[in-house]
Amino acid sequence: MEVYEKLDQIKLEAEGHIRVVKTLHALNEVKSKYLGKKGSFSEVMKLMKDLPKEDKPHFGQVTNEAKQVILKYIDDQKLLIEEAIVNEQLASETIDVTMPGKKFETGNVHLLTKVREEIEDLFIGMGYEVMEGPEIEIDEYNFEKLNLPKDHPARDMQDTFYITDETLLRTHTSPVQVRTMLDNDEKGPIKIICPGKVYRRDDDDATHSHQFMQIEVLVVDTNTSMADLKGTLLETAKKLFGEKREIRLRPSYFPFTEPSVEVDVSCHNCNGKGCNICKGTGWIEILGAGMVNDNVLEASGYDSKKYQGFALGMGVERIAMLKYGINDIRLFYTNDIRFNKQFK
């Protein structure tokens, strides 16, 4: 029965061989060494013809079993090798995921644009149209039609860059209101917001700028009231400084409105308790407003017996400075990237 011994021996030898194989290629070689045409099993099979007939089935069965065992060894080893290959790949491809990613520089709009659009969108949502106009204006639209005749003392309040006696750099966006009223052929209701650059003859310092951005709002209709102004102001204050804000109106004076008010918003920093931002008062002055003076309506062809309106105007820089705690207005115009880029 040395045939069977031989089979056992082959099995043993094959196991030893297969278990140490490290590559798929070597595994194939080992496979053909034992199971190939000229392999060890072929040799053993040759011995079968010399066996007695009755022994042949048993021998075939045993041989086949031995073959299956070796194939199993090969499959097992194949899995091991494949796993090792993948592991090796993983190891070689492992990176430091904490290294910084590729930089994509996203740009941004200017903070004044951001705040301006925020305010525009609030008013668009309330049904206002955004109107713009020229920065070089005529005296008549910038002053005279706004109840500021040539000898009016309040002209001192806004020192003006004149170009000629009759043309100037607009000192506010109110002339856009005049233009809109004049252009309204039916002299019907108006609901507009007028943003834009304006100019005053001021020396530039931390709180003054010869150029700045203003937003003015005008509503004219037969039933527009000061309570409407107050409601609109509260919406504006909440949108800009948060839902919890309250407003306070104080008497003031502007030639184009009557009554005129200064509008304070409860301090967003201390919630009205008093801090250094609101100078301990709990209130911050944010804008001026009022009911449109009849002279202004009439100067632009509106019948003041029929119509009444309100107007409000704010400086975008001031709003942005309060909102973001900026203490120098010049920062808006020097455009230091480190400053501008903060406002995404």
Place this chain on the structure above:
Amino acid sequence: MKVSINWLKDLVDVDVSTEELAQKFNIHSAEVEDFYKLVEASNLVVGYVAKKEKHPNADKLSVCQVDIGGELSQIVCGAPNVEEGQKVIVSLPGAVLPGGFKIKKSTIRDIESNGMICSLSELGIDKKYHNEEGIHVLNDNMTIGNNAVEEMFLNDEVIDFDITPNRADLMSVMGIAYDTAAILGTKLHLKEYKVKEGSEVNPVKIKLDTKNCMSYYARVIKDIEIKDSPRWMQSRLIASGMRPINNVVDITNYVMLETGQPLHAFDYDLLESDTITVRMAKEDELLTTLDEKERKLLASDIVITNDKKSVALGGVMGGMSTEIVPTSKRILLESATFDPYHIRITSSRLDLRSEASTRFERKVDPKRSLLALEMATNLFTEYASGVALKGISKVDNIDYSEVIIELSLEKLNSYLGSSYSLELVIDTLIKLDFEFDVMDNIFTISAPSRRRDILTYQDIIEEIGRIIGYDKLPLTLPKTVSMGKLSERQLFSREIRKVLSGLGLNEVITYSLVNEEKAYDFTKEKTSLIKLAMPMSIDKNVLTHTPINGILDSVKYNLARKNKDIMFYELGKKYEEKGETELLCGALTGDLSSTLWQGRKEVVDFYLVKGILETLFKKVGLGHLEFVPMSDYKNLHPGQSAYIVDRNDTVGFIGKLHPSYENTNDLKDVFVFEIKLEEMLKRRRPLKKAKAINKFPSIYRDIALVVNTEVSSKELSDSIKKSGKRMLASVEVFDLYIGESLGKNKKSIALRLEFSDPSKTLEMNDVDSRIREILGHLGKLHGAQLR
């Protein structure tokens, strides 16, 4: 306007604290800038220096035995002017002086000191109100041991108001009293004055030769004795922010502060005339004003004359020649009304803003002229031993008719959006002390002369609204129904900002005013500049012709701060006589992005900036805009700049700054662009209909062409498109090679051509023959050789 609370309380009942009063004024009347105690000090008494000895251990110190009311207290004093027999201000141990300075019992060079003898400055009275160096000496009649601050009439509080130009009435304690009464609903105590005249008759005649002086009242007062004004008056002047001078000046100031009517006192003997003529000045007439400056006058200035020469600039400042001096005996006291406009132009031209001119500019109450004259005359009698001559000299051309205003309750409520009752409105008008009738809910109100700002029903609504309080108004929104929207142009601007910001550019906003010399830096046509009549500096004297000027300033600012990667754009304007043109501009330099450890970075060059613009154009329906070489902008690199065109129309430009410009401006490799916004807007070709996708496969062919360097890629592409006809779906440059092997002045451009047919699969033969045609044309037109 600083107001003494004690003074105010003379004229009106005040039943609230100063803090509360200040808050109420803020809400109902005028803005309060500040309120404070006039002297913030405690534990100060009147002391009597009973004995003064030299300090044994210090040359400059004295040891004083001071009677502080029944007991002697030893105090070491360093002031050289302390003397025995003086009544002085003593701060006792425990006193706190302004600035939190605490007084304690102490030992000064071995001598015990129980407090301090004070100067005015130590009480917090600013040097601008006095010129005393040492300790302050009190009046003999003060009671030893009493509170010194009270004895000095300094136990006062002050509210500092910011008065708007319309509220001329609030430029007086009387005016503040009227509003106090209206706000608090308390009672006014108005005073009337009856002058005791002497027997001598006032001989002065008044002539008004200009309508710009509307009324002129004058009295002559003789036997005047110039001395200090009483302490109470001095203290009130200090509280009001005015420095006490002498009784004559102080009385005129005091009366002005109380009534709002400016007065002027002339030395009647120096006037040398019994006639006062008010007229407009003659051109170039000279007058030396009280500040010792000689003024050259214009015909728009009002002058007071002695009928021969001018002696004062009416309503603005008195003249030197008739100034009150210590020896003055007889004064002429003027109480007049001048035209606000002329006062304003004179005072602003001469930069002479006095307390008087500020009040005249805002219109004074004409009814106060006589009141002020009489009040002052009484004070002269009482505190300057004066005797008033009999009779008042006057000319009064004022129209005293009242302004009558009608206002219905309905209009009031519609205007304010309120539902105030008739009773509430009546009550408010009574508080305001306005005269009115009411019938069928319609008010007929006569505006008081002190409120010359009240002319229309809107003014009345403001008065009622503010006194009731705007906090009582409901919160509503306009009932006007309308659609909120942005115009197409505004939407377009927003989209441009969105795209460019998304591509990594940062928006800037720069100044529109620039230096005239730089205005044409990026302009080809030198249309006239818009210049300011009175610029503040030559660096900002004209309106710019392109935002590039401002953007480059911002670039330089950043480079100077080592911010070297700059991707700026701005939506600004070009300002010309014919109008304002909106421009999209930009300047880029440095690296657009970099991930250094990977060795990757995108350096700004012509093609990067061009690519950004092309991306923008595609995104906004302007993919058809083209770039054509340009070399005629003086500050742009002639080899690296291009017009941006739509067929034959130029809409903008792009280019690298010229090396010479870069050198003079300390810049390097900066690329700029400028495009007209309006042109972009109107040339958009938005997608109207979806295109079908070709279901047959395309065939791609790559060709490399050798041409002379001056042949542009665009020329090649254009020719290829033309001869490729409809079969050519696209052509794209994918390589550029310049090298020795090609020969001098040669370059190789490689292009990928895509052929397709929407109706069938193309045959290789068709494509090959089309390629041959294309190559034939390229050879003929551009001398292009297949590489």
